[in-house]
Amino acid sequence: MQITYSWEPFISYGQKKEIKKNTTLYSQGEIGNGFYYLHEGEIQIKMLSDKGDERIIDYISPGELLGEQGVKGEPYFTTAKTTKPSTIFFYSKEDLQTICKKHSAASDIILNSLVKKVRLLAETVSIQDSSMEHQLAHIIYKLYRKNQNPCISIDQTSLSNYIGTSRVTIYKILQQWKENEIVNITDRKIRIINVNKFQDLLY
Template identity: 55%
Template sequence: MSKHKYAWKPYLARGLKKTYPPKAILFHQGEIGNGFYYLEDGEVKIQLTSFKGDERIIDIVTPGELFGEAGIKKEPYFSTAYVMKPSTLFYFSNEVFQQICREHPSAIDIFLQSLIRKERLLAEIVAQENRSFEQKLAFFLLKLYNKNKDTNIAINQISLSNYIGTSRITVYKILQQWEKKEIVTVSNRSIQINDLNRLRAILNDDIVIPSVD
C-alpha cells in the first residue's frame, strides 16, 4: 500500500460525509470548484475529454486518496469524476480546509503531496502518448498495482480501452497474447497479474510482443 494513502484520515470528522450510487457524477471538467474529496470506500474514475471530444480515463481513485484538489483554489476542475461503484466520500470545502490547516499545519503538506502526485500523473500520461498500446496497457496496470499492491486488478476491458485510447478488440488481443505467455490471467471483470517483472519489461521495451496496433 502506498504510504500516502489514508494520510488525510485524521481530518475526516471535519468533512461532509456523503454516499453515492454508481454512475453519479461528482464534478464536471471545466466546472468551478470550491472544495475537494476524500474517498473512504468505493471507486471513482477520473476522465478527461479532449478538445476533439475524445474521452480518456486518466486515473482510478481508490479508498484513502484525495481528488478534485483544483477545486480548493476555486479553479476549474481539469477532469470529470464518475462513481464506479457504491462509494462513501468526505467533501471538504475551501473554508473547512483553511480551518484544518490553521489548526494542523501538517495537513498542508499532505494536501500538497497529493497535488504533486496529480501533476506527476499528468506528466506520465503525456510521456506515454508516443508509446505502443502494449506499453500503455502495461503502464496502466502497473500503476493500479502500485496503488494497492494487489496483483488482482478489478477492471473491465472497456475501461482499459478507454484509458489507452484504442478499441476493446485491440485490448482483448493484447491480453490474449499476455495470457498465453502467462503474464496475466483474464476474467470477466478483473485481470490477475502473474508476472510483474515481465509486465515491467514490456513497459521498458525489454520484451518484444508482436504488435496488434
C-alpha cells in the same frame, strides 16, 4: 509519505454526502470550490484530450482525496464520476484553513496528493501517442503499483476505455501476454506472473 487514508483523522471537518452511482461530482474545466475525500465506494476519473477524446485515467479508492486543485478556486483538470454508491466528504477552502490551523500535517497531505495527480496526468499525456500495447502496459502497471498487488481486478471494457481502443484489441494483447507467460487471466482479474517481463513492456 503514505497518502491513502492519511486524511481519515480529518473527515469530521467535512460535509458528509451519500452519492448515488453514476453521479458527476465535478467536470473538467469547472471552477472548483473545494475538494473531496472518498470514504466508501469508487470514483472514476476522466480527462478530455485536446483532440476531443475522453479517457479514463484513474479510479479513486476509499481513503483517497480528489479535486484538490478546487480548493484554490482553480478549474478542475479532470471529471469525477461515481461508479458505485459512495460516501464522500466535501471540504471548502475555509474548512481546509481550519484544519491546517489545528493540524500542520494536513497541508502536506494535500500537497503530496496533488503532486501525485499532476504526475499521473503528465504520464497519461506522455504515452498517448505510443502503441496500444505500451499504453495498456502502463495502465496495468500503474494499477499494480497503486494497489501493491500483482492481481488487478478490472474488466477489459474498462481497460479499453482507459486507452481509447476496442475491447477486441485489449483481448488480443492480453492473450499474447498470456501466451508469453507474462500474465494470467481469470474472470475479471489480471495477475502479473512475471514482473520482470512485464516491466520490459514499459520501455
